[in-house]
Amino acid sequence: NAGVTQTPKFRVLKTGQSMTLLCAQDMNHEYMYWYRQDPGMGLRLIHYSVGEGTTAKGEVPDGYNVSRLKKQNFLLGLESAAPSQTSVYFCASSLSLRTLKDTQYFGPGTRLTVL
């Protein structure tokens, strides 16, 4: 049981390049989330998904797209990277937030630098 995994762990992009971050969970969780973490800003929600085939915007969605084609995977895409997207990205999953089993489990993070 690996929990939540993220690939890649590190990435350096040039402005304008695109990339996809992959999140996978093996806990059969319905809900998945993408956060970014910047110094002094805490964790800010980018997008989230409440089930396979559904996604919704979080607090800071601009410049990102997501897809949840399979229940266990949640992809975060940057179509045209900008230096402002330099950050550490965390994926999380939870069974739900409407039951007692609503702990969010986080992956180890992806450190992205956009030059």
Add this chain to the structure above:
Amino acid sequence: GENVEQHPSTLSVQEGDSAVIKCTYSDSASNYFPWYKQELGKGPQLIIDIRSNVGEKKDQRIAVTLNKTAKHFSLHITETQPEDSAVYFCAAPDYSNSNSGYALNFGKGTSLLVTP
């Protein structure tokens, strides 16, 4: 949406002393308050949580208290040890939008340093 304020942003204590981190929230409908610990280079991990039907919860050296009237909750760590050094985040659910009712809003974090 839910606004979560966390204080202090940094906290330094000596080994064996207690540490207290406080958070306030704005939405009176919030009913679930988790605390996460993030060690350097790792993702946040849940350490304790509390629901609105109780005022206090303990787990060994850590405890969380909740005051729903005042809309604040606190993390208490007793007999601190160097391995408690980390960044701690509080959070509360965001029910302001039915579409985002499943997300957590996090405080900005408290960097705790426990010196031997």
